[in-house]
Amino acid sequence: MKCTFVEVAPESDFSIYNLPYGVYSTSSSAPQVGVAIGEYVLCMSMLSKLGLFAEINGLDAQEIFSKPQLNEFMALGRPIWRQVRQRLQEFLSDTSHPVRKLIQNTNEVSALQSQVQMHLPAQIGDYTDFYASREHATNVGMMFRGKDNALMPNWTHLPVGYHGRASSVVVSGTSLHRPNGQRRPDPTQPPVFGPSARLDYELEMAFFIGPSNDLGSPLTIEQAEERIFGMVLMNDWSARDIQAWEYVPLGPFLGKSFGTSISPWVVTMDALEPFRVMQPAQDPEPLPYLRSSCSTSLDARAGYDINLNVHIKPHEDDQYHLLTRSNLKYMYWSLRQQLVHHAINGCSMRSGDLCGTGTISGPTEESFGSMLELSWSGKNPISLGSSKAQRTFIQDNDTIRITGFCQGDGYRVGFGECIGTILPAVKLDWVN
């Protein structure tokens, strides 16, 4: 299948096999739903008006694609998502498609991505962050609690997670101020107040919830699998010194809630389907509610082979330098295990809710997904390729960029980028 509507380079993240959803606006139009193809964004409400999604049962396409967020579309469920995907692929590939004949010029239904502004793809009701990479949990545990207490006893039995702050989730491209806060650099002295001195990124991915479940109604693992709409890249910015001081006993709070960046394009699970792989072997065997082995309807391959890279553009130069090269396939707990666990107590998961995977570190040092791990808590400065700059943590005016893609045969299913620059801390004259 080939896109004949606009040109798509083989190395483009947005091939006809991808078709991720996002929310965009132009100088003349309010935020609405778009789909990325090559360097373009398709206007879904205009395509709806031309009848492309006519007679899809249960889809009021013009209404739903005119919204400034994807929540309502996410709520519709996989059968409808698949029909829309199929119609888009037919439209883009078939030169004699009836809707193509209604269009004189591609710009009637599309715009260059470089000329639109992207927004958060959904109104995020709740945001949860898991801790699902064994390598990351082990690395961090060693630094925070020593080698003997690195992996807590519960870690191999359940996907550990915590509630995050939805109000501080921002779309890629949003700059963030270095947070102020309490930290205690010298444990023999009282805490001090000021800008975080150990600001870090965390390489994560995150998934959006499709149809919701009511409070009190847990999901089966089969239902969990069907209710994941799609994925984005995520940078879970972390102020390690604030976090280390505040996190006992109730977990991360202000060390995280100053900002969390996500990429704007939501790649659907249908687009990721060909890139399924086995997740790492689980020992001990998880409790039955977390197991897929008893189910005949589930694909045993619960992992996804998604190449992930993190680059830094240090304030000293104008080049990006590689920091991390990792892959989602390293993640110990699968997406569906995370979701089924989250809802097993009856917790309601609503359409548009966001779940982060936690930092995705792999087995080798190059795959460590945070500066905390790469510099081993600041002990070993990180060299940045051709740059003279070194880093233990992020400095003011550094930019961090996460990219990710699945490599198909001659095409890609990619995520675009999740980018953010750290601005100097806000001056708070009134607290000194």
Added chain:
Amino acid sequence: MKCTFVEVAPESDFSIYNLPYGVYSTSSSAPQVGVAIGEYVLCMSMLSKLGLFAEINGLDAQEIFSKPQLNEFMALGRPIWRQVRQRLQEFLSDTSHPVRKLIQNTNEVSALQSQVQMHLPAQIGDYTDFYASREHATNVGMMFRGKDNALMPNWTHLPVGYHGRASSVVVSGTSLHRPNGQRRPDPTQPPVFGPSARLDYELEMAFFIGPSNDLGSPLTIEQAEERIFGMVLMNDWSARDIQAWEYVPLGPFLGKSFGTSISPWVVTMDALEPFRVMQPAQDPEPLPYLRSSCSTSLDARAGYDINLNVHIKPHEDDQYHLLTRSNLKYMYWSLRQQLVHHAINGCSMRSGDLCGTGTISGPTEESFGSMLELSWSGKNPISLGSSKAQRTFIQDNDTIRITGFCQGDGYRVGFGECIGTILPAVKLDWVN
């Protein structure tokens, strides 16, 4: 000042000095904003239509009071809240008020509370729970970590808090199923799955955020004080066994997110103003950003004298029995300290966001705000007054009721009740 519009008993929670806001519906009308007075609820959109709130600058009363949540009203800020309060008091007390003359019968603008349905007062974007009672933190710390590690080193330096789950916040009267989950009753054995065996209540209060702050814009302590709209009672239901197993290192998660109940009427800070008291002395002195001593515009009395009671109706009989008698004034960290800390890293607090205080335990055993503390982790069964029943934790079909009020001179400013019944766990045949 006396309400002459409807009769209000001296022991009523809803005197003319209170006037709390809620969202209600009737068999014939959709959810909209109401105000409680005596046994009645005032229809705010109808009063708007009659011109009671005319010419309040910046308030489109008919629009804002017809909404099914208070978020837009909360966003307007204290000067407007105060004008609305004043107009209501004039209307209710003055028999010759011009709007009174437009009304033939009280039921044109009011309904009996017993005949309406209450809803969540706001669309809660984010819900945070603090841990601001020293007595509670010490009690729980002793049980979870032993006497020497009871209060963590950070506790006296900052109001410890964590992000909670907004989707599981429910209005008083909503029954909840006992959650299923992982727990490890025998630490020498692998974890097991099933209904929580240590289900608890937590006596809390919570406050709603008024005007929001942008991401990256911390609040001063003066701003924090002005941005609290009002308070409700809260029961932070807790599955102690699930919590104990899951909470390291990232904090409470599924042990809490199966349900959190709040009372439907939001009592404004203006109504609570006469009941301010000094908060407990703070030693060590907090860092400047958490201090009011440097400010001339702040009332030094940052605490509130609010009597709080918890009763249980055990499934064995039909009577309520007292469990806890506490008071918000015991709380170590004030509301404004909680809010200023929450936003100090730049975290955006949005109108309608909810912040819980954490369990409000006092110095004596009768004031312990949870069964975990009252039964000392299940060791000492709690006698229930005249009932033959005893409890260490909540049993199926038990009902927990929280009430609270400020006692004025011949009147009360009360909160109504926060009530909930625990139903048996959902049967999950597919996981065994």
